[in-house]
Amino acid sequence: MHDVVAFADRPGAGSAAELLSVANIEVRYQGTILVLKNVSLHVAPGEIVALLGSNGAGKSTTLKAISSLIQSEEGRVTEGAIRFDGMNIENDDPVRTVRRGVVQVMEGRRALEHMSVEQNLLVASAATRMNKAAIRRSIEEVYALFPVLAEFRNRQSGYLSGGQQQMMVIGRALMTRPKLLLLDEPSLGLSPLLVSTIFEAIARINREIGTAILVVEQNARVALKHAHRGYVLENGRIVMEGTRAELLNNEDLKEFYLGIGASGSAKTYRDIKHYRRRRRWLG
Amino acid sequence: MYRACGDFSESYRNDMRLIRTRWQWAALILLAVGLLLYPQVAGGAWTRFATVTGITIVAVIGLQILVGLSGQVSVGQSAFMGVGGYFAAIAAARLGVPFPLPILAGAVGATLFGMLFGLPAARIKGFYLALTTLAAQFIFEFSIVRLPAGWFGASAGIAMPTPVIFGTPINTPEGFYYMVLPFVVAACFAGVFILRSRLGRAFVAVRDNDLAAEVTGINVTYYKVVSFGIASFFAGTAGALLAYENRFVHFEQFTLFESIWFLGMLIVGGMGSILGAVLGAIALRLVQELLMIGGPVLVGYLPGARYDIAFPLVNVVLGTTIILFLIYQPRGLAHIYRKGERFFRLWPFPH
Amino acid sequence: AQETYRIVSLLDYSGPFANRGTPVEQMQRLLVDWYNETRGAERGIVLEFEPVDTGYDQAKTVQAYERAVQDPSLIGIVTFGSPNVIAIQNRLPENRIPAVHGGPAYSLMEPGSWVFTPLNDYARYYAAAVDWKLASWEGADPLKVAFVTFDGSSGRDWAAVFQTLIADKNAELVLSEFISPRALDVAVNAERIMDEDPDMVILATTDQLQPLILGELHASGFDMTRVVNSQHEGLALLAMLGVAPEVYEGTYEVTSENYVDQTTEAYQIYDARKDRYQSRWSADTLLHFPSIVVLLDAIDRAAEKAGGARIDGAAVYAELANGTFDGRGLLQEIKFQNDVDPTLGVRSVVMLQQRDGKIETVSDFLPLAE
């Protein structure tokens, strides 16, 4: 199942230097709970990679393993290696990881709710050691990307709407000047209009700043619309990987993630009463 | 919680039973006999030690229901105990009510006082609430001293009459031991029953997630107030017993420090378990007693050391114990006990 | 043959009066050692002295007491604060062990008590001070008295008794002021005192409050010769509490202890041994001087009567109940009457005054009210 996929979609990507490579990692919580088994993935510079998978598959854990944020939940990478920009970063200090250029936007829109929008952005500039003017410029860039934020810059962030908060936390992550942005379910609980807004912004970030992005997303349709490649994680293992085109044509993926029935037409929920769960890749 | 394999429960009824194996029965009977014979072998001071520890257990079980079960931290338990002591003293000394009714009076009086301090729980949460119970301590002292001397004896306190049970006056350490023991046993059972009842589940629900509790029909305010009430009922009972045992009530007996100790007992014993409350109370009282006895001896061996080093050491040791438990055994003695029990029950075939 | 007995001292190494624990213990040790070296040696008696912490706490006291009475050689107890007395006064007769209390007497001491109190009720001291002042009072109006104490059980006890004692005197109690022991600032209390313009201010507070209130009164230009300090925070202690001498220059102390007089046997005993102990000749330790000396005297007399046979607590009790004592000259004569009123210890007090930085005796012995 682990096909070697050529990056047909991406001109020039080829086997050029990889930005991030996760090689056969195993992750455990509290020393015992094994969550990821032999997971490998990679992200090339300037690439958007989607990580799909059902609930509890270990997607968030994967991201947190890369950013080392699992440490605060007593998690550790117990096998394998994570290399970023040629350095090993597994089980590193999360603060140092941010300095290296890997930043994670955690699921659930973690606004620093008693601080204003602008203060939220300022906090994130801490890791960069930028000077005042550079910080100012970064902030203006974020405002340019998300004009709503400029409007609410002095508003207490806890009272923003969900969509605005999502924009803020993405903008905040950009303040650390990342080379790799890890996004965990950016569309969670957002209205359809906002989901597309957010993903368009993600695409713009990738296009205009050149930031590589690894995004975990349940909404496979939107994710695959923007991603160059993708992985599917089930039960702590990578069960599928491929380019956008390959994934979009995969029968399993179509059925379980895109909601396209075997007949090729869109499935409807009305006729799933007698539906039985089945997952070919687990069989 | 931990059941040996092969010991399947056949039905829900079995699943919910408190005592499951013959060994547990045997151990229980052994414990009962031991408790009954204890004063015969212990001598006066250790018998009294057991009595006071028993009274402490009653108060700490109450606090366990409030803190461990309902999640409302209180530093007022000692004051609630004081209220119980005073109400019992008024009933016994002023109104001449015979034993054991003054104990009920103490418990009820403390319950009312405690529920009063549970009321702010409707709005105030977390540390804010925990520290408002501090006010209970100050208000208790303030009121006792300032109300007319004819009520609570003001600054002089109230002397307790000797309790008479079936015509026998109780005035020896042994007598008090046997007087207090049934209350301690009853408190343990009551604690376990409450823990496993609908009420107990509601408390835990309130502790773990008050939004969820409210939406499933649990009136969070009501249950918070009730748990304050229950905790103070236990405290009041303990206070009344202590009044009899000390033969005197005086507000200076019920200090903030005592409340802090009670919380320490919960930590060392284990949060949320009645066994934990019992073990924690015994452990800390024992440490205190041993240091009081051993401290001066120790000082004797240290050249140049003075007595005033020996006694504050109790607090140092206690504080250290609490911290060590929090770091290395946050689930307390109860957890250690259960692990040990499991080991021995399965021995020699641990799987 | 040598007989060994045990004396237990219940005192505070922790709690609010922790700072007094060691000096008191040291003074008690000094006296027990003095006894063992002198008359004890003659009679073949060795007294073991065991101090125990009770932390100003009844429950702790009871437990310490129960431990103490396990030892059959226990023949007497000395106590330190009111919680000690409260905790053990009902238990002593059952165990047939007498106790001698170091502090002042309180109204909560019950007739028939086995606790003997060489000092008297402080309220009577203050009333005696009022009498002394009245003796030279020439004002047309009654003497205006302000009573200032701390907000605690002892303070309230004194205030209540004091009020009844001066009711029929040519004096008017214009103010009873209770100050919280935790008060950060006593300016308002000092103001209230001065607002009443009293002819006499009785200050009976705590080690913490006394310096503050004296300082505040002095700073406001109050006539300090109207101030009478309690024996508890006596003139000799004030210096140690760090009060500048000019602040309390002219103030008085009403005391039952003749501590200025360095010719008493009590002082001689102390003076000869003071280098070996960490104690001092000052209000806090002297408070507990008579109790241990009275107990030692009673033990000695009981042993003398027994003529070499072993004695017990009851024998010591009999001596305490029937004999007379004087704390080796530190106090005037004491004849306990516990059956009638256990608060009656010493029967007279004396007025001292701070003059030019020195303490002087300014009155004869004044009798205390019954």
Added chain:
Amino acid sequence: MNMSRQTDELLGAQVRTAPAPVLEVRNLELSFGALRALDDISAEVLPGEILAIVGPNGAGKSSFLNSVNGFYRPSRGTVRFMGQDITGRRASEIARLGIARTFQNIQLYLGMSVLDNLLSGRHIHSSGGVLQALLRPWGMRDEIRQRAAVEEIMDFLELQPHRHTPVGTFGYGIRKRVDLGRALAMEPKLLLLDEPMAGMTMDEKEDMVRFILELRAQRGMPILLVEHDMQVISEIADRVVVLDWGRHVATGAPAEVLRRPEVVRAYLGGE
């Protein structure tokens, strides 16, 4: 309540043509400081109906649910449930009357097992305070009854394999199901679901849809559903209420309402 049921029966014929609403909300108004979260909102849920509420983030959907079940106290308007005015009552009281709900950011007892979480939903169907607790040996029968009810729900929601596992170790999907299970354990007469399918993959959504449809088919349970997935809404909702900025935009059949230009502009966007 009895009264209204009687009148319902008397008016049987009429009821069939225009059934009395289970929930009737009139002119609801709710403010947080200067912010008007709900502005004159009216809606009703008919027996056996799935009514969906949609709208952009911050439109006031959750606030609406919170006002119905008593977490928020509306400043104006009335909420009537089965003919009874429940405006401004305590949430726990409303729960007792038969309104259960789930939360958009799941509220569970994370330390407890699935079984205990569901059992907590049985609170209103059991009785007993301090005294019963102390007389425990005689209260066992009730406990057994509660267990039986809960086991049934676990079967229905396919939670049996997880019964003794603490909820805290589960991912989103199972938690949402446990949350639903707890609501069902209350045997409600009206179910409020706040974004029950957020953060789920297509195939987990299918499970959830299946449960909802079966609930309706088997028990005729009226459901008030807040959800952002338009496919789900258009396929299972009987009617849709659209909110925007606390204001009512439209009500009607999903196929019709979701095509209206103002809804598309404010909410759906051109996909």
Added chain:
Amino acid sequence: MTLEIVLRVLYTGVTTGAIYAAVAVGFNVIYRSGRVFNIAQGEMVMIATFMMVALMGAGFSPWTALVLSGIGMALVGLAVERLVLRRLVGQPEMALFMATLGVLLVMNGLGHILIGAEPQIFPELFGRDRWRIAGVNVRESVLVGTALIVALIAGLAWFFNATRTGLLMTAVAESHQTARSLGVNVRASIAVSWAVSGVISTVAAAVFMGGRMVSGDVASIAFVALPVVLLAGLETIGGVLIGGIIVGVGQAAAARWLDPLTEGGASLIFPFALMLVLLMIRPQGLFGWKHVERI
């Protein structure tokens, strides 16, 4: 006459309120960073007191002693953080609170061991003059001390709200995990807060103790200051000054007008009563953070 009384009440209220605020801000600085309610704050004040007394006893000048024990207390704070609280990272807030109860007991015991038997008076570090201004007895040491506290708290408020480091520490106060994910060094932040709190307790001790008897009971200042902490709110810095002044003035007024009616004690209860009433209206205190609960 009445104006004079009002002035006196204000003077007493503001100066005692400042001391409360100084103790209270020690609680808040720690709470903000680590979500730890350090109930042993009073014991920190006590240890600071003894450190200064010991240093002055060893012949250091008062100001040197102040600076040295400021450093010493920062180390004590760091030690507590390092030895106890760092090992409890991730535990529920109540467990951390209980741990500080343990710290309280340990420090209380050590304090009593350190006190020694001699009663000692703590010198008035900030001048010994006394003036009578508009009928109010004013002490130089109190005035300077109050000014020092106001400056300290104002400085802290500025630090937390306007400087970059302060902003980072505020972020830590909001959420450890979020702050960490943005590259903020959470551990360092918490450690700094403990050190700062140690310094604060030194200043509080120096001002509070001036002219007072040194004893183990000093620690109880924390319990008296608690109403200020809760009234102002656990997360505020500058707010404690306002809270302190409200409580201080209220208490002084109670001492002036209520105490005679209750034979004292009303002024002791007053802060608690005020706190209870206020919390019933505003459960997060005057300036505390209100969690935005989106259900």
